[in-house]
Amino acid sequence: MEANTPLLDLPISFFEFDHHRNTFANAPAQQTTLRRIVTTRYYRSTIEAIRAEVDPAKQDEMKKQLPAISPVALLNHRKRDTTFAEKIIRQHPLLMGDIDVKDNLGVEMARLKYHLCRLPYLLLCAYSVRGGLWFVIRLPEQQTPDTLAAHFRYLQKLFGERFGIHLDPTKGGNPTHLRFVSYDGEPYLNECPAVMSGTYTPPPPKPIYTRTARQTDDNQILSWVVRLVQKAGPGDRHSLLLKAARLAGGYIGAGRLDEETAIYGLETIASKWPMFAKSQNTIRDGIRYGIAAPIYAESYERPLEVRFRPEPVKVVRPQVQPEQRTDEVKTPSPKPQPEQSQRQTHLKALENLKEALGLEIISVKPLVEEKPLLKSDIWNVTGLEEFFAARPLHNGPVYLDGHSLITDLGQFVDAHMRFIRANNGRKAFRPYYDRLQLVRRILEKEPNGYPKEWDEPAEGQQYRKVESLNAKEYTQRFNTNPGQVFRLQQV
Secondary structure, eight states: OOTTOOGGGSOEEEEOEETTTTEEOSSOSEEEOHHHHHHOOTTHHHHHHHHHOOOHHHHHHHHTTSOEEETTEEESOOOTTOOHHHHEEEEOSEEEEEEOSTTSTTOOHHHHHHHHTTOTTEEEEEEOTTSOEEEEEEOOSSOOHHHHHHHHHHHHHIIIIIIOOOOOTTSSSSTTOOEEOOOOSSOEEOSSOOOOOOOOOOOOOEEEEOOOSOOOOGGGHHHHHHHHHHTOOTTTHHHHHHHHHHHHHHHHHTTSSOHHHHHHHHHHHHTTSSOHHHHHHHHHHHHHHHHTSOOOTTTOSOGGGEEEEOOOOOOOOOOOOHHHHHHHHHSOOOOOOHHHHHHHHHHHHHHHHHHHHTOOOOOOOOSOOOOOOOGGGOOOHHHHHHHHHSSOOOSSOEESSSSOEESOHHHHHHHHHHHHHHTTTOGGGHHHHHHHHHHHHHHHHOTTSOOGGGTSOOTTOOEEEEEOTHHHHHHHHHTOOOOOOEEEEEO
């Protein structure tokens, strides 16, 4: 780390999206910093449009308009089949974490952000593109890709078992991981965070052998591999084909199977599937990987029947006081709905987080409390819709008052109706409703949209006609002459 340089100002890489390759570019476009990315408002309109979209597929397409950053490292490039030493220019003592909404249903992200910001080793915390959270944690100096992975596993274990929060496993454990640039109006920044030094390395998995008969005949190896591929369904063809090819490559590397025979047998099965060329590449890649790890008879007798038992996950449940148990037995509560039960579980997990950090338990109010609308506040939108639907709208100009002019009445009505339908009763959108009411009154008096009382003053009043300054500009802009435009001025 550069001397006397704040962590938020360390250089990181900035990548543009390559629409021709449908992925991010291999070479960074420029350098930037975490402080600049978290505080920028340049992408605010695009990100708010993505958050307003409800279709996940459309959100994915819209996200391609955004760039990405490498939050914990300055990269030279991100080409495949290259080492970390070739990719990374400088790895910073930082760790990125990502909390997705889809992986933590029922969690209030605003409330979770409030509690996460109390962690002493948190450098920054902000909302992600889809409304989740992303954060950066400070680590000890002299980080490597291996130590970063160990710190990330510890963070996953801590958040999952202690707090009930699931981190995205695809972002954080690798220093070359990218994330989309996002926007947060009030990001959390900590200039001097503490150091998180915890690491976790899981124990090796325990193999379970389920085959009862020992197989020593190498002539049946090819039939085993082919039967493994034959069981593949539409959803797991690629994974099983790669597994079978790697298995065949291990036997080929040990001299127990002929390579051409193995390729011919696998391609015979894969030729019945769609995208045969892709399956051929998968077969050759799997065999190449398998040859690097030969399978000899004395060290690996039953390759097809080996499964691994995952390590059990420990879940820490909140302790219930005896008085509460007694009350629950006396007055049993109705069975909660599934969503409510999951929400209560996460709320209890947040309480565990506060108790672990020694925080005071307080109630957090919602960020925005919107008052319910009264019946008297609702506008008569249906009456306006019926009025304009039953009346043909002319193409000529409509004068709302002595200085307001509507050049396209149809577009004006459509735009204003969309606003008041979506925001019925809200005070901020009251002018749209009032303007439509004014247009309605004008059209009821004069269908052509030009009130006659503007030409002749009322009895007992002294007015004179004054030529509008906008008449010439209107003629030049729309290439049409609406006639002389007047406004009334009281004498």
